[in-house]
């Protein structure tokens with residue numbers, strides 16, 4: 001009978017001595033200290049208790065949890081050991097030592113017989129060296145017990161077959177070890193699976209990780225469901241339409257993708273890009289295709305709109321007729337108006353074409369007639385249309401020797417669409433080839449039947465050149481006006497139309513206005529588009545100051561905050577109201593401009609490619625007056641080409657500046673200047689940015705250039721090369737000439753140079769140098785940084801601060 005000390009037993013079971021003492025005391029074995037000894041029966045008692053627990057020994061569990069990584073490491077390492085078929089006996093011992101979970105009686109007995117020694121012998125160093133590996137190793141115990149049994153059997157039962165048995169046993173061991181690994185995993189699973197067994201740190205962290213992944217998955221699914229629910233909710237079932245809208249707007253209203261809308265439109269045979277407008281009918285069809293109900297509503301009231309009040313009949317007083325002279329180019333509009341006004345406008349015009357709308361009032365037989373001088377070139381189609389709208393009577397000039405021409409027909413159509421009565425002036429009756437009957441014949445083919453042929457159109461033969469038939473024409477105008485009973489209320493705030501507007505260096509915004517209703521007085525606040533201001537001064541067509549302008553009277557007014565657009569409605573109103581509306585309009589305009597710039601988007605480019613590689617020719621227009629800007633814009637936009645689309649990126653009054661170049665560079669546009677010049681910095685910027693900058697003095701040339709370029713037929717053109725620039729620093733008046741005391745700022749000025757005089761970026765004169773002097777001597781050339789005196793051929797109105805630009809014309813290959 002061997003005796004063992006309490007602390008040895010405690011150590012063996014991995015518990016504290018106290019615990020062993022308490023167990024023994026419970027069984028009335030008298031032990032109080034760790035050094036006390038107990039016999040086998042005492043040991044068995046302890047073993048019974050702690051051995052059972054050792055299936056899940058508490059103390060070991062504690063240690064296990066603390067040392068999980070080691071255990072894990074061990075677990076991982078174990079298979080290598082176990083799978084080794086040539087395991088040492090030590091291994092077997094290990095397995096014994098670690099005690100199985102389901103030991104049969106036999107194994108228990110074996111444990112009793114052999115295990116004790118083994119326990120003592122093996123467990124000690126194992127614990128010391130491997131610390132808390134038991135948990136992992138212990139898990140392997142059960143199957144190995146079987147091995148052990150087998151060993152025992154083999155050893156005890158059939159010693160002769162020992163070798164075979166050993167081999168077999170080895171195989172069994174291998175199998176069992178493999179099984180043990182499997183069981184081990186299962187055990188681990190069981191541990192996690194609610195046996196209330198504490199988990200190892202490894203399994204805890206794995207669990208946490210698993211939980212996190214699970215949580216993330218759940219979150220993702222929730223978000224996805226939420227997004228789907230929102231998308232579902234965003235798809236409208238009912239929409240309201242108040243007018244045409246872009247494809248993008250329609251898509252937004254319906255909560256659908258733009259591509260869906262475009263696809264549907266394509267199926268309906270409508271090829272539309274994202275920013276293209278579709279009318280209400282088309283939008284309705286598309287919406288209905290998606291099962292969306294459409295309700296048509298009245299467009300929302302625009303706070304920037306000014307509602308026009310109808311004047312009571314009793315307030316109306318007779319007013320003079322407003323007449324527009326229309327007709328084909330060179331048929332004699334200006335000449336006719338000249339004769340009527342007894343002035344000569346034609347001489348001063350660049351290219352001999354009337355470029356700006358002017359308005360004049362003439363008196364004939366104590367009656368006033370207002371004439372709007374609409375230019376005759378095609379370039380002014382838009383202005384003519386506007387003119388017709390502000391007009392009571394249209395005088396259609398047709399040259400008797402030329403007959404009805406394209407612009408004659410256009411003019412007829414404009415007048416008709418504006419519901420304006422037409423009086424035909426068959427001009428150039430003095431010409432040998434004049435054939436008024438032929439003209440009448442042609443006109444009747446276009447719905448204008450002369451009175452003498454049973455129609456209602458007055459046709460007056462005239463000759464502007466010989467001043468014949470003018471009275472007859474004016475009398476007929478008055479006659480038609482009388483029949484029309486033209487009336488307006490002069491006693492209300494002014495209402496009218498901006499005929500022309502431009503920026504003047506000294507006077508600011510100068511604006512020709514036709515008052516149509518009410519009276520406009522100096523001091524009145526007026527609003528036209530985004531421009532507003534107090535009328536500082538008013539002058540009539542003869543430059544005389546006027547205090548009040550009544551219906552049908554054209555006046556030039558000063559006082560606008562900015563240059564209004566030609567054709568804009570002008571309203572006399574309250575100071576604050578004007579400012580508020582102007583601000584709202586500016587804000588609205590900004591939004592529209594932003595939207596317009598958004599049009600050049602990748603979406604657009606994609607659509608363009610899809611629509612057969614439609615390329616845009618982007619153009620920036622700068623001109624001296626609004627009328628030219630509009631004219632150029634309308635004409636350019638009117639150019640139709642299957643391959644190239646003209647896009648006016650920006651159009652404004654004023655000199656070409658660096659921001660224009662930057663915009664052109666950014667939008668890959670060409671810059672077209674009309675009667676305006678870039679300064680040296682701007683030219684440099686254009687060169688750096690490789691922006692094609694073109695300047696013109698005649699609108700026709702600009703349009704012609706673009707048209708030819710689009711046809712690939714742009715003739716080799718003459719490009720001007722600026723040779724030098726001089727700044728006018730002093731103006732000296734001599735009996736012979738006006739001399740510009742100048743300083744050459746760049747390049748050189750030569751006495752045979754073509755020059756232009758530029759004031760605030762606007763060309764005021766183009767011609768030749770008359771004389772070039774250094775002090776009193778005539779010189780051929782003056783270079784940079786030298787002073788000189790320059791006088792210009794046939795031009796005296798030179799001002800300090802003006803720039804004289806010398807240039808050459810060089811032939812260049814087409815660029816557009």
Ligand SMILES: Nc1nc2c(ncn2[C@@H]2O[C@H](COP(=O)(O)OP(=O)(O)OP(=O)(O)O)[C@@H](O)[C@H]2O)c(=O)[nH]1
Pocket residue numbers: 327328329330331332333334335336346352353354375376377427428429430431462463464465466
């Ligand atoms: N023989 C003759 N020539 C005329 C008559 N009226 C105008 N002309 C000439 O026709 C040419 C064109 O005249 P304009 O008055 O400039 O014609 P327009 O229609 O105003 O021309 P645009 O301003 O370019 O549209 C000028 O050379 C005039 O001298 C006329 O009654 N008889």
